[in-house]
Amino acid sequence: MSQKIVSQEEWNKALLEFSKRELEFNAAKKRHAEERRKLPWVKVEKEYVFDGENGRESLSDLFQGRSQLIMQHFMFTPEWKEGCSGCSVQAEGVDGARYHFEPKDISFVAVSRASIEKISSFKERMGWKFKWVSSGRSDFNFDFHVSFTKEQLAKGKVFYDFEMRDVDMEDMPGLSVFYKNEKGEIFRTYYGGDDSLLGVCNYLDLTPIGRNEKSYFDWIKHHDKY
Structure with a gap:
């Protein structure tokens, strides 16, 4: 690496200027979060049932007695032997965050x-404790546009991330947020997610070498494969 080396005084000045921009960026993120909370909601009218480790569970059951639900649409098709490595990196920080959730x-x-069965085996391998269910016997993933049939993909563009896009995989990643009111009605309040949910990326971005990637996420592996 070839980097400019300066005196302590010059370094302090450069970091002070940079910290001001970081504060502006953080303030913008807070405003963005406020805008997100003001987004309209859509009611989930259809009943969905999932397979959990202790049997069948409804969407309402997944709230586990709470009013808000964060859901990771984790790429793991019925044919795959293991879950997506990128989704896995996002999931790594969940168990610690749950203490605060x-x-x-x-x-x-x-x-x-x-x-x-595949989910439980992979979850045990990764050492995770968070709740993870299968939607394989329902239309859930297809209705929420994070999975696509071979026929849909063969036609070209599919509806993903709010518009028609070129997608070449049967499963795609995403994150949904839901709210359940006192009547038991369920609303989808948000869908999206970005790199900020991958805690390791926030740390890597602090370092001189950074993510050191030639293409997007080309470095990512399951944590037991490094």
Whole structure:
């Protein structure tokens, strides 16, 4: 690496200027979060049932007695032997975050089309404790536009991330947020997610070498494969 080397005084000045821009960026992120909370909601009218480790569960059950639910649409098709490595990196930070989610009236669940047996085996391998269910026997993933049939893909563009796009995989990643009111009605309040949910990326971006990637996420592996 070839980097400019300066005196302590010059370094302090450069970091002070940079920290001002970081504060502006953080303030913009807070405003963005406020705008997100003001987005309209859509009611979930259809009943969905999932396969969990202890049997069948409804979407309402996934809230686990809380009013808010964060759901990771975890790429793991019925044919795959293991879950997506990128989705896995995102999931790595969930168990620690759950200590803080639950007092804030938030539950977390991952949802995949793979069988609950495959999910449970992979989850044990990764050492994760968060709730993870299978949507493989329902239309859930297809209705929420994070999975696509071979016929849909063969036609070209599919509806993903709010518009028609070129997609070449049967499963795609995403994150949904839901709210359940006192009547038991469920609303989808948000869909999206970005790199900020991958905690390791936030740390890597602090370092001189950074992510050191030639293409997007080309460095990512399951944590037991490094």
